[in-house]
Amino acid sequence: MxxxxxxxxxxxxxxxxxxxxxxxxxxxxxxxxxxxxxxxxxxxxxxxxxxxxxxxxxxxxxxxxxxxxxxxxxxxxxxxxxxxxxxxxxxxxxxxxxxxxxxxxxxxxxxxxxxxxxxxxxxxxxxxxxxxxxxxxxxxxxxxxxxxxxxxxxxxxxxxxxxxxxxxxxxxxxxxxxxxxxxxxxxxxxxxxxxxxxxxxxQITGLLATAGVMSLAIAFAAQETIANMISGFVLMIDRPFKPGDRIQFGSGQTGDVLDIGLRSTRVLSFDNTVITVPNAEIAKAQIINFSAPDAQFKIRAPLGVAYGTDLRKAKAALLDVLNAHPEVRGEPAPPAVFFTGFGESALELMLVYWVGDYHDQFRIRDEVNMAIKDRFEAEGIEIPFPQRDLHIRSAAEIPLRREVRQPPAGSEPAAGSQT
Known part of the structure; x- marks a missing residue:
């Protein structure tokens, strides 16, 4: 029908x-x-x-x-x-x-x-x-x-x-x-x-020529503003980030994007201060977007244990702590602990695990660190602090030598000097 x-x-x-x-x-x-x-x-x-x-x-x-x-x-x-x-x-x-x-x-x-x-x-x-x-x-x-x-x-x-x-x-x-x-x-x-x-x-040829000259003069006078506006168009089309995303600039500044304007972009830092950055600088800078492609975040946490520690026992304890935390994810990769090197004061390990949202990374990191400390104290695993061993030799073992400076040839020795 x-x-x-x-x-x-x-x-x-x-x-x-x-x-x-x-x-x-x-x-x-x-x-x-x-x-x-x-x-x-x-x-x-x-x-x-x-x-x-x-x-x-x-x-x-x-x-x-x-x-x-x-x-x-x-x-x-x-x-x-x-x-x-x-x-x-x-x-x-x-x-x-x-x-x-x-x-x-x-x-x-x-x-x-x-x-x-x-x-x-x-x-x-x-x-x-x-x-x-x-x-x-x-x-x-x-x-x-x-x-x-x-x-x-x-x-x-x-x-x-x-x-x-x-x-x-x-x-x-x-x-x-x-x-x-x-x-x-x-x-x-x-x-x-x-x-x-x-x-x-x-005839509008003369009018168009005059408008072209005026446009050129205005472009020279406001080249920075025009560059920021063009960069704003590029950001609109390219969309490297959007309001609400957490980004990090090449200088290390990190914050959440508040607004993307035609001239500048405003970012709210962790100190609750607004950072205003011209779009031309953003277009040329390296930007890390923690929100793309999703909110999952990988945490890499270095850790050191004392020389003489059973590393297999320490790695097993760390994996138990990570797997026991309810917000440590098994995807896209399960938690892992790697032995990365021999440090000056410790055997160096690296913990790698995923969390579901980058907004929770500091809280989860704190909870995991507290659980690691409790587990190490229970297992008797020592987390060393930087230390140096100083070996001092006694004065009797150090030979003494006295050097006597000879005056230049043809000069009179100074009063009280010994040869």
Whole structure:
């Protein structure tokens, strides 16, 4: 039943669109027939000028009807079908283009009707007001087309903001979309202005050259700000981190990302202070993201035991402590203890184990260390402190030697000196 209903709706929409196209085409044929009927109209006493105004009124009425038909088709044919789809993009595009499409349809038919109705009437087409009227229609039509195109872009950005960015929960998306909306509005306005100026024969080459020189001067004056903004765009697209992630800079500073702006990124340190870093520096720096690809964190803890300790017994005790802790994970790798080297004061071991969330690493590390200390005390395993052995030889064993300096040749010995 549902497929048959969809097929019926589709056929009905196609028939409606065909009827609309046929109605629009009939206005042109009526204008042509009006020219052929000119002798008959003259016989009735209707002047060509009056006939032109009559047909222009017919075109205006047709333009109004066509705009109403477009509105009806959007509301009763296209939008109901679009609301049944899984995506909201088509609904947004139709709602954003409904008003501009009516305006464009009305203006296009009005311009066509004016040209068709007053063709061959110099008293109208040579009048100064005719040029103003045609220019105003052209400007309005360009603005309507620009509004139609911007409506599509705006609908796409709204769809991205509600359906895509909402899933990522990134504040940077909202900032990027606000800036992109302003940029798109400026670009569409510039294109519309260029088309209008070209239509009226206004040379904009000099204006573009002046704007280019001014842009170059502004770029030199604000090169750091522009570099930070470009880096902000790179961070938005590349997404090395997002708000809430814990990152570490190459300088060793670590904190949680609060906000990613167009000029700078703010990070909350462990001391509850906000670190503001320009985006240009972040783009060039090495960043460690502890939150990617997930929150699991590997802890590497060095430990030393005294020389003479049974290492197998010490490693077994350490593994027992690690496996007994409920938050030490067995994936992606089980806990392990490695004998890494001979130190100056201890046999060096390395504990390696995983925890589920990097936020808990300090608490779990503290609990594991406390359990290791208790276990070593119970097992009699000594954790040495740095120590050095000093061997002192007695004075009797050290030979004494007295050196007597000889005066230079030809000099008198100093008083009281011995040779």
């Amino acid at each position: 549902a497929p048959q209903r969809k097929l019926t709706e589709r056929r009905w929409i196609e028939a409606t669109m065909e009827a609309l196209a046929a109605a629009l085409a009939s206005f042109g044929s009526r204008a042509a027939r009006a020219e052929e009927a000119a002798p008959t109209a003259g016989a009735l006493g209707i002047s060509p000028l009056a006939k032109g105004w009559i047909w222009f009124g017919v075109w205006l009425a047709g333009a109004v009807v066509a705009s109403k038909v477009v509105h009806w088709v959007w509301d009763h044919a296209l939008l109901p079908v679009a609301r049944r789809t899984k995506t909201t993009l088509d609904v947004g595009v139709l709602e954003a283009t409904r008003g501009p499409m009516r305006w464009v349809m009305f203006l296009a038919l009005t311009e066509m009707g004016a040209k068709a109705s007053f063709r061959g009437l110099p008293s109208v087409t040579d009048h100064p007001a005719w040029g103003l009227f045609q220019g105003a229609l052209y400007v309005a039509l360009v603005l309507g087309g620009t509004g139609l195109a911007y409506g599509v872009v705006h609908a796409v950005m709204d769809w991205y903001s509600h359906d895509v960015a909402a899933r990522t929960k990134a504040h940077v998306d909202s900032q990027f979309l606000v800036l992109f909306r302003k940029l798109a509005k400026f670009v569409f306005f510039f294109i519309a202005a260029t088309i209008v100026f070209d239509h009226f024969g206004v």
